[in-house]
Amino acid sequence: MLAAALLFAPAAVEAGPRHHHSSGHHSSGHHAKPHHAAAHKRHRLPAGPIEIPGGQYAPVSWDQVPGWDSDDQLAAFKTFQASCRPVLARRKPMPDTKALGSSLVAPCRAARVAEISDAAQARRFFERHFLPLQISRVGEDAGFVTGYYEPIVDGSRVQTDVYNVPVYRRPSNLFVRGYSQGAGLPNGGPVYRKIGRRKLVPYYDRAEIEDGAIAGRGLEICWLKSQTDLLFSQIQGSARVRLEDGSFVRINYDAHNGYPYTPVGRILIDRGIIPKEQMSMQRIREWMDANPDGAKELRRANRSFVFFREVRLKDDDEAVGAQGVPLTPGRSIAVDKGLHVYGTPFFITGELPVEAPEAKTPFRRLMIAQDTGSAIIGPARADLYFGAGAEAGAVAGRMRHPIRFVMLLPNSLDPVARGRTMPLPEPRPSARIAKQFPPTPVAKDKPVEADAAKPTATPATKPASPLEGSAQAVPTPQARPDAAPAASPKRTHRRPHRHRHHRRHR
Numbered sequence: 001m002l003a004a005a006l007l008f009a010p011a012a013v014e015a016g017p018r019h020h021h022s023s024g025h026h027s028s029g030h031h032a033k034p035h036h037a038a039a040h041k042r043h044r045l046p047a048g049p050i051e052i053p054g055g056q057y058a059p060v061s062w063d064q065v066p067g068w069d070s071d072d073q074l075a076a077f078k079t080f081q082a083s084c085r086p087v088l089a090r091r092k093p094m095p096d097t098k099a100l101g102s103s104l105v106a107p108c109r110a111a112r113v114a115e116i117s118d119a120a121q122a123r124r125f126f127e128r129h130f131l132p133l134q135i136s137r138v139g140e141d142a143g144f145v146t147g148y149y150e151p152i153v154d155g156s157r158v159q160t161d162v163y164n165v166p167v168y169r170r171p172s173n174l175f176v177r178g179y180s181q182g183a184g185l186p187n188g189g190p191v192y193r194k195i196g197r198r199k200l201v202p203y204y205d206r207a208e209i210e211d212g213a214i215a216g217r218g219l220e221i222c223w224l225k226s227q228t229d230l231l232f233s234q235i236q237g238s239a240r241v242r243l244e245d246g247s248f249v250r251i252n253y254d255a256h257n258g259y260p261y262t263p264v265g266r267i268l269i270d271r272g273i274i275p276k277e278q279m280s281m282q283r284i285r286e287w288m289d290a291n292p293d294g295a296k297e298l299r300r301a302n303r304s305f306v307f308f309r310e311v312r313l314k315d316d317d318e319a320v321g322a323q324g325v326p327l328t329p330g331r332s333i334a335v336d337k338g339l340h341v342y343g344t345p346f347f348i349t350g351e352l353p354v355e356a357p358e359a360k361t362p363f364r365r366l367m368i369a370q371d372t373g374s375a376i377i378g379p380a381r382a383d384l385y386f387g388a389g390a391e392a393g394a395v396a397g398r399m400r401h402p403i404r405f406v407m408l409l410p411n412s413l414d415p416v417a418r419g420r421t422m423p424l425p426e427p428r429p430s431a432r433i434a435k436q437f438p439p440t441p442v443a444k445d446k447p448v449e450a451d452a453a454k455p456t457a458t459p460a461t462k463p464a465s466p467l468e469g470s471a472q473a474v475p476t477p478q479a480r481p482d483a484a485p486a487a488s489p490k491r492t493h494r495r496p497h498r499h500r501h502h503r504r505h506r
Contacts, residue, residue: 050409052099053339055379057133057407065132065406066349067364073122076345076366077111079331083343083368084108086324100341106412108343126345126366130408136380143380143405145348147396148236148334148373150319150388153229155222155241155249163223165230167241170255170307171214174203187374191258203257205303221310222249228288231264231299232281234306237373238319240388248315251308259303261374267301280357281397319388321371329387334371339379344369346382350403357398366408380405 050057062068088109093102107129116122136143156163175192176185185191192200204213210227222241224230233239233251241249265284268274274283288295311320318326321334323342333346347366354361367384376383384399386392 050099050413052135052379054138055135055339056138057135060132060134060406062127062132065347067362068347069123071123071347071364071366072119073126073366074116074119075328076331076368077116077122077125079328079368079370080343080345081111082325082328083323083370084111087343088112094341098339098341100344100410100413103410103413104341104343107410126408129411130345131411132347133407133409135405135407137378140380141404142350142402143348143378143382145352145382145384145399145401145403146375147384147386147399149386149392149396151229151233151236151239151393152389153224153233153239153241155224156244157222157249159220159223163225165224165227166215166220167222167224167230167233167251168209168214168219168307169221169309171217171219174255174257174307175200176258185255187253187256187372188260189258191256202259204305205257205259206305207300207303209257209305210300221251221308227299228285228295232285233308234304237306237371238308238311240315250311250313250317250319252311252320253306254309255307256374257303257305257307259305261304262302263375264298264302267298279400281393319385321385323370325370327370327385328368329385329392330365331367332370332385333367334373334376334383334385335369336377336379336381337372338377340369342369345408347406347408348382348384348403349406350401352401352403353398354395363403 084104087104090102094100110129111125114125116125154163155167159166171193172181173193175181175194176189177192179185191203193203194200222243224233224241237253239251241251243249265274265279265281268284268287269276269279274287288298313320313326318329321327321332321342322337333348335344335346345366345368347364349364351360352363353359354363367382369382371383371385373383382405384396386396
């Protein structure tokens with residue numbers, strides 16, 4: 001399943017650079033002295049930099065993670081064990097573009113043989129095999145979370161007067177460059193259909209598909225009552241379709257038509273139809289049910305369309321995430337798969353409206369990355385999975401809040417070794433070369449404008465909403481002097497010109 005391409009996705013925030021922090025490792029004691037060993041382990045910090053594109057991190061000790069000692073890490077450990085199966089089964093190493101690489105293999109091997117029966121043992125397991133790093137987007141203090149769930153909708157295996165909205169499987173004429181048709185496709189980027197033998201054009205958009213562009217080709221998995229049910233199933237990435245005989249059809253995300261998702265909730269906010277503070281999935285559904293013509297126009301403003309595959313699961317099994325394992329309500333999250341590795345533990349701490357729309361319920365929980373979504377972008381961005389059905393949907397629908405992330409870094413990852421692969425800055429020119437390029441002096445008789453004397457500043461972030469935090473502007477450096485001096489002094493050295501000429505143009 002692919003987590004929600006969100007109903008109300010927050011604006012992406014870009015910020016200027018901020019220094020990373022690091023500290024040395026502390027040695028740990030032997031297991032024969034558990035009290036002293038735990039004391040050392042709880043303060044063990046990474047020794048060098050890791051690479052998290054667009055992110056900043058700060059090492060912390062376990063004692064500095066609010067709520068760490070009160071969480072039920074046994075539930076998180078079982079979820080982590082489920083993620084370890086595909087981690088250990090993977091034959092190819094993870095790309096170097098991801099900070100953790102293949103470093104989860106070591107703690108997964110330990111988890112496979114560990115005998116863990118209570119929360120305290122599970123907590124010690126994570127403390128023994130991981131280091132805590134507080135992580136956020138560059139220039140921000142917190143991350144951002146939304147929620148998702150698995151809808152339960154009524155449907156039929158055959159088309160009837162009541163059930164007449166088709167759920168389509170992936171068409172055979174859908175192509176993504178660089179991928180075979182039978183392979184798993186990316187959840188972003190252009191998608192094409194073939195005309196003739198060679199010509200590729202963009203695939204049909206939502207309006208064209210709703211109007212029957214691919215109808216009658218035997219692609220229908222089942223039929224639903226309304227386009228609204230289909231839209232919400234596509235937004236969540238999966239659904240349980242309850243048939244008339246009481247059995248279920250499980251559908252999971254398989255592909256999309258290549259158009260970026262347009263958050264329908266954002267459209268309603270921008271048009272002044274639903275206030276931002278009242279926005280939820282329930283409000284969107286209520287408005288669409290009460291305004292059929294407006295709902296059609298709203299759906300088609302989002303040109304993205306999702307195709308499904310049928311999943312053979314028991315009726316009481318949970319949805320399957322992008323990692324290929326069943327999700328755990330309250331413990332599984334969707335993350336940016338371009339930055340993070342499936343199976344990575346994240347401790348998320350803050351206040352969320354779990355118990356009621358206006359509640360500030362303490363949320364301090366260890367979660368495991370097992371899914372992704374096209375709107376889940378950034379190092380501290382997650383979609384929390386709440387389970388299946390209307391109650392889970394009500395809770396998930398009101399989640400869009402800032403919150404703090406602590407990523408658990410495996411001990412098997414050597415941050416110093418990864419730091420050695422980072423490119424070094426270019427060396428400064430020698431004193432002799434520098435003399436050949438003196439800075440251009442400022443004329444004394446020409447006054448310098450007060451504003452020109454100051455370094456130019458650019459905003460560190462785009463305008464952010466109150467939920468997204470803020471960051472200070474970072475000044476840009478002053479322009480470098482011209483590469484060539486205004487006038488070259490006459491040279492008296494013996495035959496120097498050839499050497500200077502080649503050295504200057506290397």
